[in-house]
């Protein structure tokens with residue numbers, strides 16, 4: 001599959017994925033909201049404490065559903081980090097919102113909550129914390145500020161499935177939450193996601209918008225005798241076969257998380273001598289946050305060092321990658337009036353961050369090879 005001895009990501013089958021996919025196909029219901037979709041929803045709802053969970057075709061789709069529920073008018077503002085995946089911004093830009101980018105914290109690379117008071121206005125309708133790398137944003141502060149200015153909190157927990165802020169699971173702490181099950185995330189089905197909320201006032205409309213704007217879900221439960229067009233909506237329910245694959249991954253949630261935790265800890269241990277010499281910076285997890293170990297990244301001194309290290313790893317058959325091009329300096333961001341220099345922490349970190357290979361099947365020998373190769377680059381052995 002990969003030209004690399006150690007690729008960046010490798011999707012893995014952990015348990016009964018293929019068996020469940022076969023069961024789903026043979027059940028005769030392979031479209032949305034079949035047996036396995038319902039099993040996934042129940043699992044996520046019970047495990048994470050979310051009153052409503054709706055499976056979606058992606059986290060992008062779940063974000064679009066959430067943005068739709070925010071009922072944005074032209075000129076309404078939505079606050080989010082610039083250091084995120086494009087889907088976070090697209091979902092709200094598609095609803096006509098003005099996107100207000102805020103800088104990130106240098107320790108967790110999450111939205112800097114201390115800057116929020118300075119950017120919210122009476123037009124702020126939503127604040128969108130992105131839990132980077134599966135480490136929580138400062139949700140207490142973010143929820144307080146949102147409540148004060150009457151904004152909704154939409155958590156982009158694409159990377160935060162099975163991670164916690166204090167006692168609560170990410171995705172259940174704001175008004176609306178979204179998960180990703182894309183093959184690059186912790187629990188996967190190729191392309192998939194979920195929308196969740198504990199706010200009852202959104203339940204009916206969330207179902208309707210997800211089902212092409214119809215009350216088909218109520219019809220299927222026998223609550224109405226025909227279904228019809230209730231409001232403008234879209235089609236966000238995934239095929240049941242994908243949920244069948246996902247359900248097997250969810251059943252092995254602790255196994256997967258434990259494995260990733262072990263990889264994270266080994267990287268941390270093996271790279272600490274390099275960090276102690278000031279050659280790189282290691283990631284940190286605040287004490288009150290429980291990570292799901294989605295990612296292992298390092299921060300280098302500058303862009304040139306990062307580029308050279310990527311090349312060095314490549315020559316040794318190892319693929320390490322970087323992201324994100326900040327949204328505020330992208331062509332779309334510039335059209336919105338943003339310029340380089342406006343979000344200095346985002347701009348600096350996005351040039352210096354490097355993600356090391358991280359996947360279920362990454363073995364101890366692989367981890368040692370990667371860290372040896374990084375040490376060799378710095379002339380340390």
Ligand SMILES: *Cc1c(COP(=O)(O)O)cnc(C)c1O
Nearest residue numbers: 058059060085087158180182193
């Ligand atoms: C992966 C990701 C998404 C998009 O998820 P999809 O399921 O691929 O649509 C959105 N936001 C963040 C922060 C992500 O990491």
